[in-house]
Amino acid sequence: MSSAAPAFSPAEPLTVMGAGLVGSLLSLYLARRGHPVQVFERRADPRRAGFQEGRSINLALSDRGWRALEGVGVADDIRQVGIPMTGRVMHDAHGALTRQPYGQDGQAIYSVNRGHLNRRLLDLAEARPNVRLRFGQQCLGIDLKNQRLDLLDTATQHAHSEPYTRLFGTDGAFSAVRGALQRTDRYDYSQDYLEYGYKELTIAAGPAGAWQLEKNALHIWPRGQFMMIALPNLDGSFNGTLYFPFEGAESFAALRTPAEVVAFFGRVFPDALPLMPQLATEYFHNPTSSLVTIRCYPWKHADDVLLLGDASHAIVPFYGQGMNAGFEDCRVLNELLDQHGDAAWPAIFGAFQAQRKPNADAMADLALYNFTEMRDRVADPRFLLQKKIEGKLAAQFPGRWTPLYSQVTFSHTPYAEAWAAGQRQDAIMARLMPHIRAEADFDQPAVQALVQREMADF
Secondary structure: OOOOOOOOOOOOOEEEEOOOHHHHHHHHHHHHOOOOEEEEOOOOOHHHHOOOOOOOOEEEEOHHHHHHHHOOOOHHHHHOOOEEEOEEEEEOOOOOEEEEEOOOOOOOEEEEEHHHHHHHHHHHHHOOOOEEEEOOEEEEEEEOOOOEEEEEEOOOOEEEEEEOOOEEEOOOOOOHHHHHHHOOOOOEEEEEEEEEEEEEEEEOOOHHHOOOOOOOOEEEEEOOOOEEEEEEOOOOOEEEEEEEEOOOOOOOOOOOOHHHHHHHHHHHOOOOHHHOOOHHHHHHHOOOEEEEEEEEEOOEEOOOEEEOOHHHHOOOOOOOOHHHHHHHHHHHHHHHHHHHOOOOHHHHHHHHHHHHHHHHHHHHHHHHHHHHHHHOHHHOHHHHHHHHHHHHHHHHOOOOOOOHHHHHHOOOOOHHHHHHHHHHHHHHHHHHHHHOOOHHHHHOHHHHHHHHHHHHHO
16 A cells, blocks of 8 residues: 555645544544644653553554554554564463464564554654644533634643634543533433453563563463453563453452462462562552443534544454554545545545444444453363364365454454354354364364355355
């Protein structure tokens, strides 16, 4: 995909609320089209204030995200600081390991540091003469009728108003822009919390920055009702995340002292505990964060406000698609601008939400579906056997059977189409697997006859 800027230079000024990952990428896309872009961000500049530790430091960047980054010519830069993860490594309660590849040979998702990615995108945006970044600007309210932002400069405590012609809300799950839309007539909104929270923890680097676990993998400690995962960092450490119930016998509420934390990890994650020398300190210092799915509609107001990213479709992180879906929003919007022209905002906004809303809803469902898989099913030998059989189906029927994970992660198939195909595949596997006790059974004539009948309909 070419990263050359479009030849035209429309001058309509645009406003982006939120300078996180989606907002900074969106500002690059809009600026490349010639628009003056003003970006307001509630937080201080992360390039100067430092990134907030303990909150999703690492992300899994996959094909949809890469395609969006390629659209503004920064994919190669980011790839240099990403670590390819070619599969999952599951750690059982005794420390035994099982590996499951993510896709075909050469396919990988990338562990990328959120802070680095955000800072790099902000640097690139700030380098453009038609982008103005303004940090420490808290949104107090939005006058939709008069197209005005009411802001507070958090450094000076000075309240001021700013006009806008088009406003793009990329200000996250608890978006101030969406908050204004929620007060309009017949606005649909829901938020659903899991009974689980998450806490960031660190698996330390070994001597001379060595990785103490396999570097090119996402590590999972599935324990049925909870789990821990870990993604590699360039310095040899791993960013770990404990997904744990808020309440109950085994929960955040139940672990009240350093001794209880260490004893719990020694019993439940015995191979990880020796690699976590700061466990007790981090456990009580790092925040416990919640997991929420947010759905809303419409994503636009008239032809002058549009929501993108978590502001319109916050999801739980269990498919690694939150950032990738937000980045895909930016790419799709850019394609619609190419298709309709930069003045056709009513058509663009309408087409954008019509295209993205069903896909965002499907991705929210997929993320919840994958939570059960990651915390529980990846430890089940029958599940692992089923994944091997799915791989055999993909090899036997190339182009006709693509595993759900590959459709979501290694393709640009719309999420809704992938989810529908995945549900059909699950139904087929539910009929096949009772006839398969071992991998070799797949080649038995009776099983192959059943496979041929199923694939004829599929």
